[in-house]
Amino acid sequence: MKRCLLTFLILASHMFFTQSTLNLIPKPQKVEMLKGEFIIPETLVLNSDLPKEETEYFKKRLNAPLKFKYAQKGGGIHLTNSIIPSLPKDDEQKKENYSLEISPKQIHIQSYTKQGYFLALQTLIQLFEEHQNDKKIPALKIEDQPKFAWRGMHLDVCRHFFTVDEVKQYIDYLAMYKMNTFHWHLTDDQGWRIEIKKYPKLTQLGSKRKESMIGAYVDNQFDGKPYGPYFYTQEQIKDVVKYAQERHITVVPEIEMPGHALAALAAYPELACTKGPFEPATKWGVFDDVFCPKDETFTFLENVLDEVIQLFPSPYIHIGGDECPKTRWKECAHCQELIRKNNLKDEHGLQSYFIQRIEKYVNKKGRKIIGWDEILEGGLAPNAAVMSWTGIKGGVEAAKAKHFAVMTPGSYCYFDHYQGDPQTEPNAFGGYTPLDKVYSYNPIPEELNAEQAKYILGVQANLWTEYITDFNHVQYMIFPRLMALSEVAWGTSDPKNYKEFENRVISQFKVLDKMKINYARSIYNISAKVIPHNNGIAYELSTSQDPKGIRYTLDGTDPTANSSVYQNPVPVSKSLMVKSAYFENGQLKSAISSQEFSVSKATGKSITLEHQPSENYSFGGAFTLVDGIIGNQKQLGKTWLGFQGKDVVATIDLGQKMSFSEVYFNTLENKGSWIHLAKSAQVFVSDDNKSFKMIKEIGKEEIQKAKGRIKLNVGNQNAKYIKIKIENAGIIPAGNPGADSKAWLFVDEIGIK
Template structure:
């Protein structure tokens, strides 16, 4: 059974203070607002003698537990810690004064005092027997410093949730955004509707196994109280109107069709959502929210509002009647009306609503706070309309993404308050999101850490104190803390970077493996598609030539210890790599695939469509023309395309390979339905498909075009929504000379 984060037990003895050179930089994360160093250090090896202001006496026992001193029984002079109330300070602000005669923590509230104790605990863990004397003054930049934990796609135990709360508190975060309802599982006990957990909390996986679970009201109350003691607010998310298949599986009458359905085991966006035309659906949701509000005292309730296809509403007589009766223009305005009804209900009960940035569509409900995830524009639009915003764009804040997409440095570079909004007071803060489609409980910490450490400083510390090399140095000490807290952290970044450019041969790539972290070693082999190893023993920091399509597979080691599975770089050495290109489509900001040169740069896409090598468009055709260095005998051309229908990624309807000697007269024609009739046939696969065409002629220009197949088909859960096309590289193989 998992346990909440164990309190690290240590003891402090006040020894002699000896003059030393002042410690100008603390190794704290997040970095405090200011540190004024003294000229002494205090030897520590005994126990805490904590004196608490009268107003906070009831907290003393827990605060001693938090520091860890109660678990040791040692004789000796204890270091004196005084916690004083200073009403003139901000709610979360604190000050710590470390002197030879003891330590004083000042704050206006228990919240601020707790931050001061947390700072003291962090310093002691890496003090090596001596605390630096000096003065810390500190306060957070943003009030909302959150982590979303998705316990729906994969259920997580109450003990794990408590451990997550401990780690949030240790990093001075303030919010656990608890995602409790979803298509793949309903996780909160509701007395009025028992089938939500009896049926909606469980699903049958593709292999026939069962997955699920839910939190009883007693467990939720216990977790909320546990968080409150650590000054973490728990904001529940009850998804509506979309992402509601689990509820519809329990009570089919909540949907537009009334048809029975199972809790899905696959991911994606589903067209069956709550029916907005039924008063009974609204009554159901209000009853659910009544019980949610009894359990969660938080000021905010998150209602989701994202990814709600309108196809059912557009076909539903009850929804169409609602549109007419409320004098609405379309289904988008119906969603705004629906969410507005929920928002007004929450407001009448003294609560505020948060929703994902889709709630902007059709008009923003009064008093709503927007959580901007599709970039920063949702936050900007909300502020322009006089609303608050929380920033959590996919570019910096989605920790389910691999480090290939979002590494530690990118997270640290996040700025929640973009130009034009600084000082508006409308940006409440930011949030990192841990969606769990591909991260069951045992993988979550390796996804969240160490990236949350960087986010904690982004949201707490003044921008002027955020210096990447300085943060890197402090991270070295912080890893000691993470080890003591037994955090199963992952990589900061891809541990081995690949540098590549056009090779000396016209059909080759010049590659170089460069360690991206200290202590990293390894050797690589280039394995051609088909299994033949064409280059082996590729070492670090030396340049190597590769030709053809395949994977550079690197066996990694860290400080001499093998790190298991090899790191793979899909590559293609060919005559088109790094030659001038012209695109026939606009680059999408979400999937730019390394920009203008991305479809002719020698990098192939992997099985992960978010790896940065795939270039994609939504609802558009795609095309690329490459001008070769000279007239070249072309053997063949190829292109890879991605398929993942649950994510609206479909194979192209038709494609065209073309080649030309003069750039005017082109050979080659359209290849209709290159994958047969499978383009729009339902398929659960998430895979890469390769298209290749023999040429056998000389050419100077080559071209590839792919036609978008059109909107998602009727059977799809996002029917009528625009589909995505994903391409990786136009590979041009020349004939051997």
């Protein structure tokens, strides 16, 4: 499309406007405030030459809050309400650029493509929504374009299914905040959700399961209710893709391979290394049975991809590639012969062989593959892009090798994590990713130079739905974090001005209310953290509202409007329960937050770690281990540190020599999530932090017997430094989820008495 100029003629008077605050999300790259204001009229005059689909979208979006009348007119270059065609040709480099100029009489939009025009309309819609009551929009000029080409959101429809209408709503939410990529996770162990006409059993058998896991993973409970059959027909897929295209959103389908394949193997067991039988998984987690890399498997996957490629015009096809246990391949004679025949190093090399063979086929079809960062195992396929989720390492490695990467590290971009105090939030998978943390993310890793940074395509957030059973909950988990992600992706986020962003978010809540979207109000709740204080700790409370409204108690009772007024961090020198809440005009306005403290001689002391925790489970860093908070074994929220394949080696400086007789720590077992109890633990003491003497050692049996709650009687000791080494279980043994992968070790609190 050629560049266009849009003019709306207003049928009203005007006056000067002095307001300069704009509650736009994402914030534009450049805004210039002008004199005057645009008075919102009853009738908007639209030129008949305007891009039809985008303009109809604009009218529908505004029709709910603003009952506009529209007039359409054609005309020449001198008509103020006309579109003036541009002479320059389309500019692919500026396809998402736009300018928006609002004068007291007119609104002009200039863009090089329909896509840029559509993005400009999103800005204009937000301005109309913001000023629908006072009917006055400030005169301004906006010059805008995104920083990143890939601005994505993912939705898992395998663990729990969502209807076509709900998926369309999800796409609408992305469009509202200028996202341009919808990653549709369509196949997994728990369900196959896309019709493949050549293989009808995929949906006949693979789209249903006999029951579903409920509650916390460690409870191992099931609902006993058949789930499905649920899947999308090819006609429904086409409908969704068309709907997204009309909103200038690319739909990227994901067909998982070689792992996460149980639903497919339930339909076609001959594609496995063993005979089966198989059934779609009822538990969450990772399973040993995966696609076997034999010719009939590749024929099957190529035929599936043929139909997928026909349905999705996306340049990229996502082929998964994550969490593929090698247990079956190690035991499979065909796999071992394939390794020898192709001079592959090991089963990781076999995974690379698998991915490269699929990539060649997809490339022949004129498409490219993208996969989770495990596709780096054994060597990256020649043209593959990497979606970096286990941290930033995969993205860094890909970019340095001149492969494109999309950054989606779990520690910032997993929206199935808790976004507020786990005690006041719905059950979630784990982790802690509040709004401000999402907003703080920079998708360009510091390790990359300017040339390498060009290979970072953009950023994406993922919504896995193990614990999200309905669309109401989907809304809760993505809003308002989607707003933070959109500004990060647009390239205008500024963590130093988070409060200003938060105010814009709260302004957007009015729009979400009118759309009846169930957004999380977690930012209204008390935000709390433990901080070092006078060689101990203090409890710091904050709120997005007036901090004078915070009330708290120390005796375990619920706070009231007459409880203690929070002024400074609350010192915690003994074990106690702190409860807090926000009040306004004497009325409770937030959830009541509760935090129990268990204070020991280690609480608040200086602590160092020999190995750092995983990015996904590192909230608070080493200090989390001496913050006086005992973690909930059913909630992998902000109180736990997670270490994959690493030991915990922590040294605590007590500040002076102290006597003690007990050391305790807490670890966790959740084998379905690859979390194993420690193999052993040792306690050492020192007076100079150089020469350490071991005073206690326990093995796996004692740790298992204590179920992770370890209390060690170390006799009468007197030392300044205490070192605790908690040994990781190492490589997960066969017969367990994630076999042959590095085990996770979770630790929450180290205490000394």
